[in-house]
Amino acid sequence: MRVLAAMSGGVDSAVAAARAVDAGHEVTGVHLALSKNPQSFRSGARGCCSREDAHDARRAADRLGIPFYVWDLSDRFAAEVVEDFVAEYAAGRTPNPCLRCNEKIKFEAVLERGLALGFDAVCTGHYARLERGEDGSVELHRAVDQAKDQSYVLGVLTAHQLAHSLFPLGPSTKIEVRAEAAARGLSVAAKPDSHDICFIADGDTAGFLDARLGRRPGAVVDADGTLLGEHDGTHHFTVGQRRGLRLGVPAADGRPRFVLDVTPVSGTVTVGPREALAVTHLAGTRPTWTGAVPAGRWRGLVQVRAHGGPVGATLELRKDELVVDTDQPLVGVAPGQAVVAYDDTRVVGSATISSTRSPALTS
CATH class of the missing domain: 2.30.30.280 (Adenine nucleotide alpha hydrolases-like domains)
Incomplete structure (x- = not known):
């Protein structure tokens, strides 16, 4: 296959691209320039998309012997991710920009452009597993490394997008990936992971929002x-x-x-008080499904944070709204967050939380 490897400049995407090469694919690396005025260097583990990251991605591509390009998606990133982030906070909601970036940038803008250019799939360094059936169906599952599992932030993907995706790191742990990077001679082997919101490199979310909302x-x-x-x-x-x-x-x-x-x-x-935060009923809008749309009521697991634990729940799709009743209370669930539904380790789909209800009011 012709594979477009999204290379952030970090260790995960570099090893993912290397594994795609090892698998016999024709791989081209691409770094996404998402900032109009990128910093020259990262501040430790904060942020990403600096000039340093672009240079690290290029060095990794050179080491792997693959073509490398930089795509400027800063305008679309600003409109689809940054402006959405600000608008959601202004409306009293709590967005997850990583989900939005995966949905609108990495697996919409990049995949669309890649397919138009004749590529068959996009490869990323996400920790998640894809299981492909003999009938061509594709299932998204949790990664083997539960501490690094990123299936939650991929819950916005559609079956079409998953069919054109590769997640080579799903079967591995982070320790194994770093060791492999070192063995391959990749200079990013010991590079810190990116944390926090990539477009707020100093971590001052309140200051960032103040500058835009006053x-x-x-x-x-x-x-x-x-x-x-x-x-x-x-x-x-x-x-x-x-x-x-x-x-x-x-x-x-x-x-x-x-x-x-x-x-x-x-x-x-x-x-x-903290106990007033407990909710057992959620409703979500804009549902997306990784496969067939579930019918009727069904039992599954739900997760409302990237690093939160799953809880048992009864789910039902009512028109265009996903309704969820959890077996145990969830604490601190905010409108704007995503609720991702699982069948054991398989991701079923996701929705954006629009309302919640406490146990005392749940019917």
Whole structure:
């Protein structure tokens, strides 16, 4: 196959490209330039997409003896990922930009362009497994290394996209991948992993949002509406947050308070005890499916965070909304997050959480 290897400049994508070469594919490396003004160097493990990353990707491609190109997708990344991120926070929701990037950039923009150029598949360094049936069907499964599993952030992919994808690292652990990179003489073997949000390299999400949304003062209240303090903008808060509340009135029981709700229209942030964060009912919009659309009610597992644990649930698709009732309460679930559904290790699909309900109100 002709394979387009997305090379970020990190160890995972370099080894994934190397394995694609070993498998006999005709591999071309491509680095995605996602920033209009990239930094020269990374700040430790924060961010990515710096000039240093582009150079590291090119060096890895040279080591593998494959062609290498840089694709400028900065305009589309700004529109589809960064602007969406800001708009979601402005609306009181908590987005996951990694899912959005996978959906709109790596497996939509890149795959579309790759197929148009005659490539058969896109190869990435994600930790997930693909199982291909004799009938041509493709299933997305969790990686062997549970600590590195990235199937959650791939839950937005469609069956068509998965059919044209390769995830060579799925059967391996991170330790094995680093050892392989060193054995291959790849200079990125010991390079730190990227963490946090790639387009906020300094990690100051509040400052990033302030620069784009400005100061929007409002009230911090408890569940019965009692004023407890003030804030500079609802975009500083997400459901489940504990730090940075700046409350002038301590709780009567002395226990910490958490953000229970964010309402940008009124500028109100509601706080309360941790137990008030528990929910057992979720509804999600914009469902996507990795295979056939499930019919009726079914039993499965759901996960609401990239590194969260799965819980048992009953699920049902009602028109264009995925309705989920979990077997045990989930804490700190915010609208805007993704709920990803599994059948054991297989990813069934995902949806964007639009509403939640506590155990006391779940029918």
